[in-house]
Amino acid sequence: MTPTKSQTPSETAWWKSFYDDVAKVVLADQAPATIVRQVDTIVRLTGLSKGHRVIDQCCGLGQHACELASRGVDVVGVDQSADYIDHARQLAGHRNVAAEFVVADALEYQHPERVDAIYNWHSSFGYARHDAQNGRMLDAARHSLRHGGMMLLEFPNMLHLLANFQESIVSQHPDGVALTRTSRIAACTGTLHQVWEYRRNGQRVRRHESTLRIYLPDQLIKMFCDYGFDDVCALSPCGEPLTPAEPRCIIVGRNPSDG
Ligand SMILES: C[S@@+](CC[C@H](N)C(=O)[O-])C[C@H]1O[C@@H](n2cnc3c(N)ncnc32)[C@H](O)[C@@H]1O
Structure with a gap:
């Protein structure tokens, strides 16, 4: 993408070079107990269980995907970084779990078969300056979800x-x-x-x-609704009603039954 007059280079597709070997050290530095706790929340909010199929949109190094796979969930992790996807495949090998990992752009990736849930974790959304560009990730997600399937977006609580x-x-x-x-x-x-x-x-x-676009929780809720999700709400990282005191939030939406 060529920067326009109103865009600095950092406002173009910065994420393509950002997620490198050094950023990987920081991303890998997430306590296993934290990943387990977050996956507990994902399972609770989506109703996922053994045999269900889920997409990890922007899966990074695959920690959440491998934890879910260890619980018998059929996981497809999607990330634009080939290096991170390699790492995720190795992690699945080390943990002896069957998770699939795909190098793809989550702004357009749609799974060939509808899945039961999709999650997008840890500030992997809102990288473009324009809402229509960011919204493509929600649109792609909704088109991969079965009717009634849940979408979770974990993002900074910008109020906090x-x-x-x-x-x-x-x-x-x-x-x-x-x-x-x-x-x-x-x-x-x-x-x-x-x-x-x-x-x-x-x-x-x-x-x-x-x-990163500064989307307040109510703006994310509106985006979810605009892209066709219903039953949309903003929750705390534990899945409780969101308050401004929480540093992070989870936006939850359902693909309508007739969607
Ligand atoms: C902050 S990391 C989070 C990774 C992971 N979800 C986690 O919780 O550890 C953001 C990830 O999103 C990926 N990403 C960003 N934009 C993407 C896009 N358009 N398509 C696919 N992956 C993308 C990056 O490559 C990076 O691995």
Whole structure:
């Protein structure tokens, strides 16, 4: 995509180069207990059980997909990064679980057979500046879902982020990786811009930029409704009614019975 006058390079398809080997170290640094707890929530909110089929939209390194597969759910993980999909396949091998992983663009990926549920986890949505572009992920999801199937979107609770805005956040990760995230909000475009600086032993090894649309929970609910989902609501990470005190939220919607 060629940047237009009103777009900086970081506002184009930044995610294609962002998810590299160093970002992988940070993404892999999720406690197994956290993944298990999140998968418990996914199972509870979707009603998934053994033999059901589910898509992990933007599956990353496949931690959630492999955990679900270990519970007998038939999982297809989709990610645009071939390297991350390789990692996910290796993880499935190590865990001896049968999960399928596909390199594809989740903005358009539709499964050939309808699935029982789809989830999109950990800020993997809202990367483009324009709603119509971001909405393609919801549209693709709805067209892969069976009637009555559930869609979950896990996203920052922007009510919390705006009220507790931190310009700079530093975190430490395995392999001596330190990450500094510097954030700013562009008020006119409603976007959160972040600079990600990775250091090893004090030396800067990588610098990336990202852009995320600042969708408030009610805006995500409206988007779900606009793309044809019903029974849409916003919940806390535990699946309770959402409050502004929660840093993250889960938007839940159902593909209508006649959808
Ligand atoms: C923050 S990571 C989250 C990964 C995973 N869902 C998790 O919870 O660990 C975002 C992932 O979305 C993927 N992604 C972003 N845009 C995508 C797109 N349009 N199609 C497929 N994958 C995409 C990236 O490659 C990356 O692996």
